[in-house]
Amino acid sequence: MHPAFSVIFLTTLIGVGQGLFLALFTVESYSAFGLLPPQPSRFYALGSAVALGFLVAGLVASFFHLGHPERAWRSAAKWRTSWLSREVIVLPAFMGTVCLYGAAHFSGFNPVLATLPSGAPVNVTAMLGVAGTVLAFALFVCTGMIYACLRFLQEWHTPLTVINYILLGGASGFVLACALAAVAAQEVSGFLGVWAMILTALAFIGRVASLLRNARLRPKSGLRTAIGIKHPHIAQKAQGAMGGSFNTREFFHGRSAAFLKRVKWVFLLLVFALPLGLLAGGFASAAFFIQYLGLIAERWFFFAQANHPQNLYYQAVS
Amino acid sequence: MTQLALVIDLNVCVGCHACVTSCKEWNTSGQAGPLSDFNPYGANPTGTFFNRVQTFEVGEFPNTETVHFPKSCLHCEEPPCVPVCPTGASYKRAEDGIVLVDYDKCIGCKYCSWACPYGAREIDEQQKVMKKCTLCVDRIYDASLPEIDRKPACVKACPTSARLFGDVHDPESEVSKAIRESGGYQLMPEWGTQPANHYLPRRKTQLRIHEDELVRADNPLKVDGKLPKPAKAEPSLDDVTSW
Numbered sequence: 164m165h166p167a168f169s170v171i172f173l174t175t176l177i178g179v180g181q182g183l184f185l186a187l188f189t190v191e192s193y194s195a196f197g198l199l200p201p202q203p204s205r206f207y208a209l210g211s212a213v214a215l216g217f218l219v220a221g222l223v224a225s226f227f228h229l230g231h232p233e234r235a236w237r238s239a240a241k242w243r244t245s246w247l248s249r250e251v252i253v254l255p256a257f258m259g260t261v262c263l264y265g266a267a268h269f270s271g272f273n274p275v276l277a278t279l280p281s282g283a284p285v286n287v288t289a290m291l292g293v294a295g296t297v298l299a300f301a302l303f304v305c306t307g308m309i310y311a312c313l314r315f316l317q318e319w320h321t322p323l324t325v326i327n328y329i330l331l332g333g334a335s336g337f338v339l340a341c342a343l344a345a346v347a348a349q350e351v352s353g354f355l356g357v358w359a360m361i362l363t364a365l366a367f368i369g370r371v372a373s374l375l376r377n378a379r380l381r382p383k384s385g386l387r388t389a390i391g392i393k394h395p396h397i398a399q400k401a402q403g404a405m406g407g408s409f410n411t412r413e414f415f416h417g418r419s420a421a422f423l424k425r426v427k428w429v430f431l432l433l434v435f436a437l438p439l440g441l442l443a444g445g446f447a448s449a450a451f452f453i454q455y456l457g458l459i460a461e462r463w464f465f466f467a468q469a470n471h472p473q474n475l476y477y478q479a480v481s
Numbered sequence: 482m483t484q485l486a487l488v489i490d491l492n493v494c495v496g497c498h499a500c501v502t503s504c505k506e507w508n509t510s511g512q513a514g515p516l517s518d519f520n521p522y523g524a525n526p527t528g529t530f531f532n533r534v535q536t537f538e539v540g541e542f543p544n545t546e547t548v549h550f551p552k553s554c555l556h557c558e559e560p561p562c563v564p565v566c567p568t569g570a571s572y573k574r575a576e577d578g579i580v581l582v583d584y585d586k587c588i589g590c591k592y593c594s595w596a597c598p599y600g601a602r603e604i605d606e607q608q609k610v611m612k613k614c615t616l617c618v619d620r621i622y623d624a625s626l627p628e629i630d631r632k633p634a635c636v637k638a639c640p641t642s643a644r645l646f647g648d649v650h651d652p653e654s655e656v657s658k659a660i661r662e663s664g665g666y667q668l669m670p671e672w673g674t675q676p677a678n679h680y681l682p683r684r685k686t687q688l689r690i691h692e693d694e695l696v697r698a699d700n701p702l703k704v705d706g707k708l709p710k711p712a713k714a715e716p717s718l719d720d721v722t723s724w
Contacts, residue, residue, distance in 0.1 A: 230589015230609025238567035248567035315598045383671050390550050391666045394539045403533030406525035409603040473600030
């Protein structure tokens, strides 16, 4: 597939936003149960604003992918069948929840709604946080399933796609939360740093698992089933157009296999190895910056690696 | 239930691209807007087409065979491109099984083209919407056309009648008979898309001629003289030789 930067930025940016929100609510939940010291509302408000910024940036990036962005509202229609439509519904719902969560912390409007038997208070931000957590995971599933549900894109058609979207988004969000905590809530910086390292390590396992899986894939389709002629030697001599077509532009990345291999090593280094080292050294901001750059490479590779069966029909110009 | 489709006979297709040009001519002139071209007279012309003829070489030199392969939307019975469309712009008509795109609803997200394993959909770079073969839906139901012209433009244009058009769900239709009797098959059956369009395979046409069939035994040029007159008592073939 040809990697589109609009989609690369959409998926990586909203992943950071979702992960950051999950990190914020993790801290709040731990504090509610007395496992962490309570943090100032400023930290949550700032974090929510940053998360919202990433989500909005991702949403803006997605519009560049559309031929008719003014009709984007129509895409909420087919949520019964289309994961893309579901994502279009869940993303604004999640953004709204993050906004309310941040606003509640910022304004200090946080009445206790109920008290758990253990004595832990259930307040408005806790309820918003639970709703936001559900929506964040729903959004990860929607984003991942957009790719995982296409059964003939064999590189994507695996539960690992969804798992990696969750883990990579979560990791980058926790790394950013750790960087923010260094500014606004030093007490939880170490806690977030450890979680960021754990998630980065888990994401590494998930991504390497999908790389290993994809390296062993055998394409289900070949020229024989594509044109229905049972012969071991079939070669294309003409594809019906000399100057290329949508089919040659959209489904080929146009780079060499060596370039792809280099991108793979670059993202393995930038997304996993370097951030782990930087986090261990306490440089959370640098870790986030490097990891986000790496995620752009990772997503580029994710798209470029997918081999669409339609490419069988576009092997030779003439 | 009707399922309109094309049946393409690879044994007959000569790769002349008449179906491509007639398709382009008809569909670029319709009220749905042109099928845009870019750089049409330049070095790298490109544009939107519903139908393309590709050429494959089967076998190893010198024992090769050239197969011309017209490719357009196959109007799958289980179209994977339809459920993924977020707006419902892409749909399959219940009454005749044609898969269509509503150009007024399409947001140009290209997701349906990712979901088509055949590469049958092409985005129109000018109109920014996804386009594909409509089976000339604006032509096959046009009552102002003579009955014989209510067929897709490609079918009408094919000089060798390699393209048949009809209802593949009607077992007595021309296309169903062709599929049944000539071994019609579907493309990439492994994905379960059940394409409505079928292809008829190449067939070896062999004729056995015996040596004596090459020479006319009663060739008048070989007669050197008058044949001996048969005796009256001999049996005769017909009235001409009997007297």
